Amino acid sequence: MIRFITRRGLLALLILFLAVTLLFGMIHMMPGDPASVILGPKASPELKAELNRRMGLDLPLPVQLGRFYGDLAQGDLGLDVFTNRPVADIVREQLPFTLALVLAAIGGAALIGIPLGCFSAIRRNSLLDRVTAVLSVSFIAIPTFVVALYLLLWLAVKWRWFPAIGAGESGDLGDQLWHLVLPAIALGLGWVGYIARMVRASMLEVMEENHIRTARAFGLPERSIILHYALRIAVLPTVTILGLGIGSMLSGALFAEIVFSRPGIGKLLFEAVMTRNYPVVMGSVVVTTGFFVLSTLVADIINAALDPRLRDSGRAS
Amino acid sequence: MSARTPISPRRINRRDFLRGSAAAGMALAGGWAAPGWTIERNILHIRNYVDLTALDPPFSVSGGEGIVSQAIYRNLLCFKPDGTWETELDSAEFFERVDDTHYAFRLKPGLLFTNDFGEMTADDVKFSLERIVDPAMNAPNAPDLATLSHVEVHDRYSGTIVLDAPYAALTTVGLAGATGAILSRQAVMSVGGRFGVQPPCCSGPYRFIDWQSQRKTILERNLQYQGPTAAFDQIHVYAMTDDKASEMAFEAGQLDCATISVESTGPFSKNPPPNSYVDIYPSSRNYWLGMNQTHPKLQDLRVRQAIQYGIDAEAVVEAAWFGLAETSTGPIPKGMTGHRDQALVPPRGDPDTARKLLRESGVALPLRLRLDVDTNTVVVTAVQVIQWSLKKIGIEVDIYTQDNSTFLTIGQESAGDQWQDVQLFFQSFIGLADPYYSLVWFTSQQLGIWNWERFSNEEFDRLNKQALATNNLAERDRMYRRMQDLMEQSGCYRFVTNGIMPQAIRNTVVPVFRPDGYAMLQHFSPITSPA
Numbered sequence: 001m002i003r004f005i006t007r008r009g010l011l012a013l014l015i016l017f018l019a020v021t022l023l024f025g026m027i028h029m030m031p032g033d034p035a036s037v038i039l040g041p042k043a044s045p046e047l048k049a050e051l052n053r054r055m056g057l058d059l060p061l062p063v064q065l066g067r068f069y070g071d072l073a074q075g076d077l078g079l080d081v082f083t084n085r086p087v088a089d090i091v092r093e094q095l096p097f098t099l100a101l102v103l104a105a106i107g108g109a110a111l112i113g114i115p116l117g118c119f120s121a122i123r124r125n126s127l128l129d130r131v132t133a134v135l136s137v138s139f140i141a142i143p144t145f146v147v148a149l150y151l152l153l154w155l156a157v158k159w160r161w162f163p164a165i166g167a168g169e170s171g172d173l174g175d176q177l178w179h180l181v182l183p184a185i186a187l188g189l190g191w192v193g194y195i196a197r198m199v200r201a202s203m204l205e206v207m208e209e210n211h212i213r214t215a216r217a218f219g220l221p222e223r224s225i226i227l228h229y230a231l232r233i234a235v236l237p238t239v240t241i242l243g244l245g246i247g248s249m250l251s252g253a254l255f256a257e258i259v260f261s262r263p264g265i266g267k268l269l270f271e272a273v274m275t276r277n278y279p280v281v282m283g284s285v286v287v288t289t290g291f292f293v294l295s296t297l298v299a300d301i302i303n304a305a306l307d308p309r310l311r312d313s314g315r316a317s
Numbered sequence: 318m319s320a321r322t323p324i325s326p327r328r329i330n331r332r333d334f335l336r337g338s339a340a341a342g343m344a345l346a347g348g349w350a351a352p353g354w355t356i357e358r359n360i361l362h363i364r365n366y367v368d369l370t371a372l373d374p375p376f377s378v379s380g381g382e383g384i385v386s387q388a389i390y391r392n393l394l395c396f397k398p399d400g401t402w403e404t405e406l407d408s409a410e411f412f413e414r415v416d417d418t419h420y421a422f423r424l425k426p427g428l429l430f431t432n433d434f435g436e437m438t439a440d441d442v443k444f445s446l447e448r449i450v451d452p453a454m455n456a457p458n459a460p461d462l463a464t465l466s467h468v469e470v471h472d473r474y475s476g477t478i479v480l481d482a483p484y485a486a487l488t489t490v491g492l493a494g495a496t497g498a499i500l501s502r503q504a505v506m507s508v509g510g511r512f513g514v515q516p517p518c519c520s521g522p523y524r525f526i527d528w529q530s531q532r533k534t535i536l537e538r539n540l541q542y543q544g545p546t547a548a549f550d551q552i553h554v555y556a557m558t559d560d561k562a563s564e565m566a567f568e569a570g571q572l573d574c575a576t577i578s579v580e581s582t583g584p585f586s587k588n589p590p591p592n593s594y595v596d597i598y599p600s601s602r603n604y605w606l607g608m609n610q611t612h613p614k615l616q617d618l619r620v621r622q623a624i625q626y627g628i629d630a631e632a633v634v635e636a637a638w639f640g641l642a643e644t645s646t647g648p649i650p651k652g653m654t655g656h657r658d659q660a661l662v663p664p665r666g667d668p669d670t671a672r673k674l675l676r677e678s679g680v681a682l683p684l685r686l687r688l689d690v691d692t693n694t695v696v697v698t699a700v701q702v703i704q705w706s707l708k709k710i711g712i713e714v715d716i717y718t719q720d721n722s723t724f725l726t727i728g729q730e731s732a733g734d735q736w737q738d739v740q741l742f743f744q745s746f747i748g749l750a751d752p753y754y755s756l757v758w759f760t761s762q763q764l765g766i767w768n769w770e771r772f773s774n775e776e777f778d779r780l781n782k783q784a785l786a787t788n789n790l791a792e793r794d795r796m797y798r799r800m801q802d803l804m805e806q807s808g809c810y811r812f813v814t815n816g817i818m819p820q821a822i823r824n825t826v827v828p829v830f831r832p833d834g835y836a837m838l839q840h841f842s843p844i845t846s847p848a
Contacts, residue, residue, distance in 0.1 A: 032722035033732055038370075039457040040378030041746070041758070041767060045731060047455055082370035083513045093530055157568040164569035165555065165562060166532060261555070261562045263531035271368075271531075271558065276722045 001304065008300050012293045019289045020282075024065055027273070027281050034276035038081055055081055055278060068282060077286065078279035087283035091265065095287060097167050098264035101256065102249040104180050105188030106242060113192045114238065117199025118231055121207065132196060139193030144252055148186035148259040155182060165261035183256040191245055195238055202234035209233075236303055243299025247292030361552045361826065361841055364563040364575035368531055368556035369514045374498045375449045375456030376511070380747065380835055383495035385534055385554055388838040389519040390498035393422055393442065394488055398829045398840040402653065402750045404493045408437060408520070411475075417483035417788065418464075423475040429541040430518040434501040437520060439476040443468035444502035446478065454511070461496040462487070463785075483786040485793060486751035494750060522547035522839045531556055536838070548842035564821070567593070573823040574836065579695050582819040583639050592824045597641055598834035600816035601748030603648035603755055604696070606688075606703060608809050609728070609739040611771040614686060619678035621808030624741070627671035627710040628703055628811050631664045637699035642814045647801035648748065648755035650815040652832055654790055655752040655797025660812055661805045671710045682711035688741040689717050691724040699813065700743045714741065728769025739769055745816070748833065752797045753785050759804060770809035777803045 034055065035048035043051075049058075056064050071078060077087035116136075120129040156164035168176035206212065207230055215225045254266030265284055272280035367381035377386055387395070395407035406412060411423040428437040449456055450465045464482040471477070480487065491497055504518035505511070514528045522544060523536035534554040538547040557563040560578035567575040568590045577585055577595070586595040606628065608621050615621055630644045644664040646657040675682065686707075690700045697718060704714040719727075726732035728739050746767075748755040758767040760778050765771075777800050784796040804810050818834020829840035 030723070031726055031732070032720075033726045033729060034722070036725050036729070037722055038378075042378070042460045043457040044460075045766060047457060048731065050455060085513065090530065152565050152569075157565050160569060164571050165557070165566040166571075170529065258559055259562060261557050261559070261566065263529070267531060274720060274722060 004304050005301060008297055012297045016289055016293045019293075020286055021065065023285045023289070024068060024282060025061065027278065027285070028061055028064065030273075030276070032276040034081060034278065037275045038277075051081070057278070072286065077283035080280050081277055082275070087279045090268065090280060091283045091287050094263055094265045094268045097262060098250060098253050098257070098266060100176075100180060101183055101187060101253050101262070101264060102246055104184035105249060105253075106191060106245050108184055109188040109191035109195055109245075110238075110242060113195025114199050114231075114235065116192070117196040118203055118226065118234075120196065120200045121203030121234075122226065124204065129200075132200075136193030136196045139189050140197075142190065143255075144186055144190065145255040145259060147189050148183070148256050151182045151186050152259060167262045167264075179260075179262070183253075183260045183262055186259070187249060187253060187256045191249075194245075195241070198238050198241060199231075199234060202237055203230055206230045206234045232306065236307055239302050239306070240299045243295045243297075243302075246295040247288075250288045250291050359550045359843060361549045361838070361843075362571060362573050363552065363554055363836065363838065363841075364557045364566070364572055365534075365554045366558060366576060368558075369528055369534055372514050372516045372525070373512050374445070374496050374500070375454055375458050377495055378457050384836050384838060385525075385536070386495040386498055387521070388523045388536055388552065389516065389521045389525050389539075390495075390500070391428065391437070391520045392493055392497045392499060393424075394493040394497075396493050396750070396831060396837070398837055400830065400832055402489060402832055404488055407493075408499055414788065415477070417786075418466075418480040420478040420480075420487065421475070422478065425543065426474055428520060428543050430501040430504060430520050431524045431539060431541060432504065432518050434504040434518045437499060437501070438473050439468075439470045441502050442476060442499055443470050444505070445499045446497070448505075448510075449496060458496045461494060462491045465491070483788070485785050485788050486749075486753050489750035490754060523549075523552060526551070547839070552838055552841075554838070567821045572821075573826045574828055574841075575821050576834070577819050577821045579638055579641065579817065579819065582641055582817070585819075585821055590821070593821055594824065596820050596822055596828075598818040598820060598830050599650060599652075599832065600642075600818045601650050601653075601755070601833035602745050602816040603645065603650075603748060604699070604743070604745040604813045604816055605645075605648070606700075606811040606813065607742050607744050607770045608811075609736075609741075609769060609771055610807065610809050612737070612740050614684065614740060617678045617680065618808045619674040620680055620684070623671040623674035623678070623710065624707065624712065625662045625671075625805070625808060625811045626667045626674065627712065628706045628813075629664075629666045630811065630813050632706065633699045633702045634814050636702045637695050638814060638817060641819070642817045645812045645815045647804070647812050648746070649752045649797055649801065650748060650755075650833075653748075653752050653755075654794045655756075655784075655801070657798050657801055661802060662811065666706065668710055675711060683713045684711065685713045685715065686740045687717060687738075688714045688743065689719065689724060689727050689739065690743040691721045692718050693721075696743050696745065703743070728765070728767075730765030736765060736769065742769060744769070748815075752793070753781070756781060756797065756800055756804075770807075772804065772807050772809045774803050774807065 035051045039047055039051060052058055056067060077091065079085065080087055080090055116132055120132045123129050152164055155161050162182050163179050166179055168179040212225060212230055215229055251266060253264055254270050256262065257264040257267040258270065265288060269281060269284040272284060365381045365384060367379050369382055369385065371377045372382060372386055374386065377383065391408040393407060393409040393412060394404040397403045397405050408424055408428050409422045410425040413421050415421050424437055424439060429435065430437060446462060446465060446468050448454055449462050450459050464480045464484040466479045466481045469477045469479060499520065501518045508517045516525050519525050519539060522539055522542045524539040526535040526537045528534045533556060536552040536554065538550055555572065557566065563572065563575045564577050564581050566572045582595060582597065589595055608615050608624060610616065610621060634640065634642050634644050646660040649655040688700055690696050700716050704716060707714050727742065728736045730736055746758060759772055760768065760781050761773045764773060780796045780800050784793045787793060820828065820830065822828050825844050827842045827844060829837045831837055
């Protein structure tokens with residue numbers, strides 16, 4: 001298992017390096033003048049040039065990249081060019097909002113999607129199965145921002161059951177949870193359908209396997225067979241998908257954060273890109289990419305822990 | 318400030334039920350609080366279109382920051398809360414122009430800075446103004462006090478502002494604007510000589526309490542303020558870059574006042590959210606179609622003039638601003654010195670004249686031109702109407718939209734050679750309290766910086782200097798009118814509109830806005846019983 005984790009960990013670092021390097025290049029090749037945005041129209045060309053020098057934008061791209069990695073190795077993500085605050089502080093402020101949103105969304109989706117998929121598989125071709133299938137595909141098909149807008153229109157604007165904007169008052173857990181409900185539903189709804197379909201398909205496959213038939217032959221209760229023998233295996237692909245889901249939701253959270261005016265890393269990244277605030281863009285990219293890679297790694301490790309064949313596959317090869 | 322909508326008992330029951338259910342859940346989770354979207358009494362909740370990046374006056378470049386600055390700081394002078402650009406005394410009890418380069422002032426005694434930084438003195442005025450133009454500060458707002466030499470301190474409260482050269486915008490842009498805020502020398506030096514979004518002291522009717530990145534800024538009534546008591550206990554200024562999100566927040570009752578998008582103004586006006594109304598304020602923004610006169614396709618004056626006459630500005634305003642704005646006569650908006658009553662090119666244009674000019678120029682039709690624009694929905698609509706207008710006279714326009722940061726570079730020489738490829742572009746610049754700020758971008762000095770039309774005219778440059786150096790309003794008026802004539806005669810500009818600033822306002826609030834539609838938070842007040 002240690003060898004497996006080491007191997008996957010090194011691979012994760014390589015992926016992180018390649019992804020961040022690629023993104024660094026892409027972001028810096030975008031046309032745009034951060035100095036004009038930051039300093040406003042009144043700033044003289046000399047002042048703008050000075051700011052570009054301070055940001056290192058006058059250097060060749062490989063040198064900028066080298067400096068970026070050098071600083072990163074020391075845990076320094078640079079300074080926000082607008083506020084002169086350390087980017088690490090800014091990201092640290094915003095990250096909890098996005099993590100809370102993503103975990104609430106994916107957690108809620110898993111809590112609903114797994115039992116739903118399981119139940120659909122057990123009651124295959126029943127009315128519930130058909131209704132679940134239609135709903136699942138609908139949930140998957142509707143884009144996050146559309147869900148967000150309608151939730152906002154109905155539940156916040158029309159009926160005023162939930163707040164429309166913000167993340168709640170600092171230090172007030174109840175208020176923060178209350179503000180989390182709509183964005184989490186908007187972000188997680190598609191995943192309910194996705195997880196339900198995936199669990200259903202896996203369950204149907206597992207239920208046909210020999211060990212399930214054997215268990216039934218031994219007269220084990222059906223509930224026990226489903227929960228202890230079938231679902232445990234059927235949920236494996238879902239764990240992998242959940243890992244990927246957390247990663248992609250970190251960037252997908254942007255829509256929910258904008259529609260609900262929530263602070264968060266997605267909104268931070270979006271606004272930083274729009275204003276070419278390169279240090280904040282890169283700081284956010286490093287963190288979101290890092291989380292994506294980390295969540296995938298954790299999913300792999302959980303999979304390996306649940307299924308010995310996976311952790312032994314490397315050794316066998 | 319309470320801005321809740323009267324609601325039916327049925328809704329109360331449903332909401333109460335949900336709140337109760339949620340409360341039970343939250344209590345189990347270990348934390349309970351009243352839901353936070355309920356608007357508390359005597360707190361003003363207002364939208365700001367940007368998040369703060371600096372409240373240090375020399376570095377505060379956005380109008381959104383100015384909204385907050387003017388509520389927490391005092392200047393020598395301030396704008397009257399009557400919708401004009403006229404100024405009145407603020408922290409000064411006396412202010413007088415001695416001559417074109419000397420302005421004497423005397424502070425009101427007993428004005429206090431918060432955080433125990435003591436009384437405001439003439440030395441604080443000297444410190445605050447001189448640091449703006451100090452070359453070592455590299456302050457982007459230094460041009461606001463362009464010709465400031467120094468401030469002479471005579472005694473604890475009085476002094477003289479000394480300029481190197483006459484500067485007509487000193488009182489409006491330099492002293493009454495956000496740049497001219499007076500800070501405590503001791504307070505600023507205690508934080509190293511400059512600061513970001515955490516001001517070390519305040520002196521206005523409100524004091525700064527907290528800034529939550531991407532969320533809101535909280536101001537609180539400054540009990541040490543020597544003027545009329547601030548009307549609200551607190552003001553919560555929400556950073557909301559997205560118009561639609563702020564409109565929904567207003568509809569949901571979470572905001573008392575919000576700038577709304579142009580496209581929502583009509584629906585909001587006809588069917589306003591409960592207990593609210595929409596007011597349309599003028600804007601000082603100048604929207605125009607620019608033409609790069611050095612581009613081979615546009616070097617012929619007759620072609621540029623044909624484009625001017627080919628564009629139906631009224632149709633553009635009708636489609637993009639839903640007829641809520643007026644066509645403009647130039648960069649200087651109504652109510653400001655130098656505003657022209659009418660432009661040289663009629664608002665509807667004149668397609669026959671345009672066709673005639675094109676014929677005379679001998680240009681091969683259809684003439685295909687590129688038009689660059691940013692992604693703002695209003696201006697994208699505007700350029701589509703321009704495209705339609707020009708098609709009628711034989712000019713095919715290809716529209717290229719790009720995000721604002723990219724668009725800002727297309728005519729800048731510092732960003733490479735692409736400025737040479739610029740043909741047509743639809744641009745907008747914001748104005749300030751003095752007409753010079755609406756025209757300074759078109760001088761020869763700005764070639765390749767903000768002057769993307771490559772318009773260069775000696776008379777224009779000369780008038781720009783002269784108008785800024787005289788305090789004679791009639792003369793300034795004449796000069797600025799002439800400058801706009803010159804711009805239009807060059808064929809480089811087709812002025813479209815000055816835009817609007819639509820505001821959705823709760824009936825429980827009495828708002829006050831500047832002539833350019835920016836909120837004057839310090840003058841907002843509540844109405845205890847809704848009208």
